[in-house]
Amino acid sequence: MSATYTIRLISASATYTVRNDVLRPGRPVTECYFAGDDSKGTFHLGLYKDENLIGVASFMKNSNPFFDPISQFQLRGMAILYKYKGQGLGSLLLKEGESKIKQEGHDPFLWFNARVNAIDFYKKHGYESFGQKFEVPGVCEHIVMFKHFESKNK
Numbered sequence: 001m002s003a004t005y006t007i008r009l010i011s012a013s014a015t016y017t018v019r020n021d022v023l024r025p026g027r028p029v030t031e032c033y034f035a036g037d038d039s040k041g042t043f044h045l046g047l048y049k050d051e052n053l054i055g056v057a058s059f060m061k062n063s064n065p066f067f068d069p070i071s072q073f074q075l076r077g078m079a080i081l082y083k084y085k086g087q088g089l090g091s092l093l094l095k096e097g098e099s100k101i102k103q104e105g106h107d108p109f110l111w112f113n114a115r116v117n118a119i120d121f122y123k124k125h126g127y128e129s130f131g132q133k134f135e136v137p138g139v140c141e142h143i144v145m146f147k148h149f150e151s152k153n154k
């Protein structure tokens with residue numbers, strides 16, 4: 001029987017196991033609680049294979065002062081369990097988040113601090129990098145990436 005993949009809105013706390021496995025392996029789960037997780041305007045997406053959560057991504061209403069658009073979202077905690085990498089599932093999750101933020105007001109815009117080893121994944125989705133690389137202590141080197149969208153509300 002073939003697997004069914006679904007993307008659902010989930011709570012912040014539901015993201016922690018996948019964040020922990022992929023982004024903070026071997027570290028306390030408390031390191032996977034992000035500022036803004038429960039803020040108004042934040043939404044979390046979960047990708048399920050049948051009933052198993054295998055990927056997560058969080059979209060927070062958070063403005064980066066280097067950018068002008070009024071409807072800024074920050075992507076955080078984008079993660080697909082390692083055994084499911086490279087099957088197009090991260091792309092599905094990202095596109096679903098993009099589709100949702102395009103419905104938010106005018107001039108929708110998504111930015112994030114990308115791990116340098118994921119830069120090419122985001123470039124394939126039309127994101128550009130901004131500024132210099134920087135180290136997130138205890139994690140790895142990152143760089144800011146961003147993309148403007150056409151609003152569905154225009």
Ligand SMILES: CC(C)(COP(=O)(O)OP(=O)(O)OC[C@H]1O[C@@H](n2cnc3c(N)ncnc32)[C@H](O)[C@@H]1OP(=O)(O)O)[C@@H](O)C(=O)NCCC(=O)NCCS
Pocket residue numbers: 022023078079080081084085086087088089090091092113114115117118119120121124
């Ligand atoms: C980065 C990540 C979310 C991508 O999800 P994924 O399901 O593996 O990616 P997809 O299969 O949808 O890949 C889409 C395309 O991007 C490419 N790609 C994916 N990850 C890549 C990477 N790290 N480097 C370069 N290219 C990558 C794929 O080869 C594919 O290319 P194609 O369209 O030419 O075939 C996932 O691999 C992951 O969770 N990695 C570990 C955690 C991480 O780095 N998260 C990002 C934090 S900023």
